[in-house]
Amino acid sequence: MYAASGQSVLVVPEPSTISAGSLNTVKLRVINAGEVPLQSVRVVLSLQKSQLSVDPSVLDVGELQPGEERAFAVRVLAPATASSSESISYQVLYAMPGGSAAVAQGAFTLSVVLPSAVTVTGLELVPQKPQVGSTLILAVTLVNDGVLPVYAVNVTVQASGGLAPLRAPYAYLGQLNPQVLTSVPFSFRAQAEGVQELRVVLSLIHI
Numbered sequence: 001m002y003a004a005s006g007q008s009v010l011v012v013p014e015p016s017t018i019s020a021g022s023l024n025t026v027k028l029r030v031i032n033a034g035e036v037p038l039q040s041v042r043v044v045l046s047l048q049k050s051q052l053s054v055d056p057s058v059l060d061v062g063e064l065q066p067g068e069e070r071a072f073a074v075r076v077l078a079p080a081t082a083s084s085s086e087s088i089s090y091q092v093l094y095a096m097p098g099g100s101a102a103v104a105q106g107a108f109t110l111s112v113v114l115p116s117a118v119t120v121t122g123l124e125l126v127p128q129k130p131q132v133g134s135t136l137i138l139a140v141t142l143v144n145d146g147v148l149p150v151y152a153v154n155v156t157v158q159a160s161g162g163l164a165p166l167r168a169p170y171a172y173l174g175q176l177n178p179q180v181l182t183s184v185p186f187s188f189r190a191q192a193e194g195v196q197e198l199r200v201v202l203s204l205i206h207i
Contacts, residue, residue, distance in 0.1 A: 008034025009064075009092040009104045011043060017111045021080035021147070026110070027071050030092075032064035039063050039095040046089040052110065053077040054088065064094075080147045082112045117146025118153065118176060118202055122183075125198075130190045135166065140200055141183045144176040150204045151175050155184050158199040162192035176204075 010031040018024040032038055041061035045054050055075045064070065078086070092104040122141035130136040138157060144150055156170040166187040173182060190196070 008032060008036075009038070009041070009094070009106070011090050011092070011106060011108055013108050013110060016109070017113060018076055018078050020078045020082045020112050020114050022078065024076045024078060026074055026076050028059065028074055029069050029071050030059065030061050030064070031069040032066055035066050036097060037063065037065050039097075041092065041094040044091045044093065046091070048089075050086045050088055051079055051082045052086050052088065076110070078110075078112050080114075084112055086110050086112055114146065114148060117144050117148075117178075118142055118150055118204055119145050120200055120202070121181070123198075123200065132190050132193055134190055136163075136188050136190060138186045138188070138198055139183050140186065141181060142176075142202070143181050144178050147178055149175055149177050152203070152205040154203045156201045156203075157186045158201060159188055160197040162190065162194060162196045163188040163198065164191050 010033050012029045012031065014027045014029060018026065030041065030043055041064050043059040043061060045057040047054060047057065053076070059072045061070055087107050087109050089105070089107045092106070094102055094104070096102055120140060120142050122139070124139040126137045127134070140155055140157070142155070151174070153173040153176050154170060155173065159165060159169065166189055169186060171184045173184070176182060
């Protein structure tokens, strides 16, 4: 997170990371970092060079003593096409002791991340009731239901002690494009009676 100030007023976002394709709530801290009290403080956000939408875009702060801060909750809408870093400029209008008007300028940056977009849509076990000593196949079907590709996709199946993998219990798929179904088979040998567990774990990278 980067915050810049003009003269003695800072505007700092918390958190500084938001999710793309969703409505986020961000707290903006307006801080008087100078040594003189400020009156009639107003913060005006400028979004001309940003894909983000912020509501409200004007914050009526009022008076700020030296070192004092006030926090305001704003709603930030980030489209799915937002870049990984979005800069928001602002102007701070205020009055100095004695009534003279002043203007400060600055900017802060919000980091935009894509939420996880890979979903497991199906788990098929054949046979559904295996016998001890038999082989069973687990087919894992998944899809990237986001709007951008994901990379370095790896699928791992963790088995309980009564199931022994017959080959590597993981599969590296690499890139998954949006809305493409992919099915991955895993094979195990049943070694013990009773209820056994198979857990599917996904790891991936957003770029």
